[in-house]
Amino acid sequence: MILKEFRELRRDRRTVAMLVVLPLLLLTIFGFAATFTVDHLSVVVVGPGAEQAEQFLTADVLRVEDVRPDADRADAVADLAANRADLAVVTGGSVPEVLIDGSNIFAAQSANVLVAQLGDRVDSEILFNPGLDTSWVMVPALIGLILTFIGTIITSIGMVKERAAGTLEQLAVMPLRPMDVIVGKIAPYFLLAAIDMVLVTVLGRALFGVPFRGSVWLFALAGAIFLFLVLGIGVLISTVSQNAGQAIQTAILVLLPQILLSGMIFPLDAMAGGVRWIGYCLPLTYFIQVSQGVMVRGAGLDSLWLPLVVLTGMAAAVFGLAIWRFRASITPRRAVAR
């Protein structure tokens, strides 16, 4: 009985993949990535006394990125909103003012400790998330996670069911173009996921008081691009799965790294180099950058164009590949002639 089970497992590649990938993933993540402590804080220093102020910033964790004597407080706020620094020091007042980006909870907490040590010698203000509320950063990330969940698991199950029931063949024979079938299958999931996105956003605001500072249109644009991406992943999963069980197994393999390595739970900056690069390959990482940027910091297109471009590129590639594979599965193939 035991031998039989091992033999069977050996031949089931998906299960083997889960058995191998899951422990490795969890180990790497909790070994290298699962750290809440921030080992450095990037700083910008602005104002007339910037150069002198830089001398005081001797703490090891501080890494001064930029010193600009001709810039002012508004520029510093803009730098923080664009996520170019974790904190900013504004000189020129009676005492220097430290501005902390509250949307990066762990960095902000470390910064707060430092500021407290300085006591009265500085003023400080936590921007964007003054209460250092975890929900304010989690809700934007969760929106991405929920979309990923619907896109991959629900879509792939919906597609696989049709294949398993044999009704996909029925559709392929009816007077429909392949594109009709594809659009007809995907559009409802796109719509449902979009409704879910709005619902979670509205509920997040209502229940947790999560702000929405930036442009709704920018957010919607990112959401739409991201939706194409995750639906594409779902369709791709369905083309390599014969039944719902396999689809779910594959979807979990795709989902889990996204949950753990996208910066949603553990800050990406704090991860070891190799693991961080995995994070940079995951679409959810970029969506979270946009959603947190837009909702919490009110960031605009000028600072979020990079993640948006990356998302668009990924979406085009994945969705294109998905359509191509799906199309191939419902159009006639030529039998091998000999």
Place this chain on the structure above:
Amino acid sequence: MSWGITGVALRPGAEPIDLDLPGGEVTAVVGGDGAGKTSLARLLVGLDLPGTGTVRAPARGALGFMPSGSGVWGDLSIAENVDLVARTHGVRPDGDRIRRLLAAADLDRVPRRLGRQLSGGMRQKLGFCLALLHDPELVVLDEPSTGVDPVSRTELWRMITDAATDGTAVLLTTTYLDEAERAGRVLVLDRGSALYAGEPDRAWTAVRGTVREAGPQDGDALPGWRRGRARHLLVPGRLPDAPVPDLEDTVIALTLEHRDTAPAAPSPLVPVTVPADPAIEVRGLVTTFGSHRAVDDVSLTLRPGQVIGLLGANGAGKTTLIRTVLGLVAADGGEVRVLGGPVTREVRRRIGYVPQGLGLSAELSVAENLGFVGAVFGVDLPVPTALAGDRDRPIGRLNLGVQRRTAFAAALGHGPELLVLDEPTSGVDPLARAALWDSVHAAADAGAAVLVTTHYLQEAEQCDAVMLMAHGRVVAQGAPAELAAGIEAVEVLADDWSSAFRTLGAAGLPVSVDGRRLRVAGVPLDRVRAVLPDAELRPVPARLDEVMVLAAS
């Protein structure tokens, strides 16, 4: 124009096939798993393109297709299924034609029932309606009757015939030879090659040798197969006055000649020590699922060396009865004694069971599967010589016939006193079916008691006794020949069979089609005469499927 294929090879290396599908004609394609039935269907509907030759099929708007497994959307209701397909074809879903079609299928009373809630027979009928909604010129049905009970199968055939009388060209694939006999034309496939194409009752003329019953003087040298208690042989050369073989024997003979092989000998058997007691004794058995009585007051006695066949529709209670006997389902009433007592683990050691799903591990090879079962029963299970070529290939990649032989070898290896087989032959070609039955008979000859379910009615003749089940009850039982005794059927020979078919149907008589002849069962000849005064009528013995339909209604 006439639809069909010309010079199409169904698989690499196979001989090209020509087939014409004239309008108004039902063509049945028969063959087992891997014969090329589905390949042919997919080529005709344009799901695949031919490597060589041409396919003549109408445009998609004039083409109907029912994939195997019905093509019904399980999460849509009947009305929604119809709506979807009708709109796709640009047809009004409430048009007269569609309403008549649904009424004929008896689907119009429950328009809101979901596809997945339908019984197998209802689902296939709906699938057929969907393929026919837009009045196609050619309709292709891939195994429309597989897994369908004989009653629904008869109704389905009536609808198919109806469509053909409207001028539609119908092609259907099936593993049931009795269905092929009913079709106007038949194409017999084996491993991608055509063994015969033409009228079913002329098929025997394609056999080069002669099929005859074995006598005591015949040794084991000639290729032969079991038909119930008799053994049939294929001898070389055409003997002048040999009786005409039936389609089953014809197809087996054609397959043997085509493959140029002898049927594989059944696996050697461990002799069974025959106990005096019945192997199974069931009295007044009741098994319920909630309020549903799946088995309702069934009694059964099975003696060593006896083969009893359980026949009935899906959901008639066959599998539940078997599972109760095996102790897999608890009985709610009545008495079950297996091999002299209740089913304990010790008793199970003496039982061989082949479930419908075969109970093999798809990812393990033939040898590994047998090794596992052998280890469980504590016996050495060698791979039978007939399976030696496939010993190290995973079961899931082998054809159904080989899978079933492996399951048989696994169930028979420990010399069971009781052999329980749940639909052992569904889906396999006639030759593989004959080989499986040879194994069953060999086990029975060695003293094992055999309980077997099937809904392939022709297999009843392989059993010593059959029990017909419907709605959990036994509706008829006895030796196969006894069952039809006392039930008349009328054969109708009309010049214009399609108009006769309509006239009889309109009069509410249960008419079915047998090639170009019509049959009406369970109705006195006078009543048929009253409807069709000019046709040639003659009384014939009822077939088992007719007995079944009458018993179940």
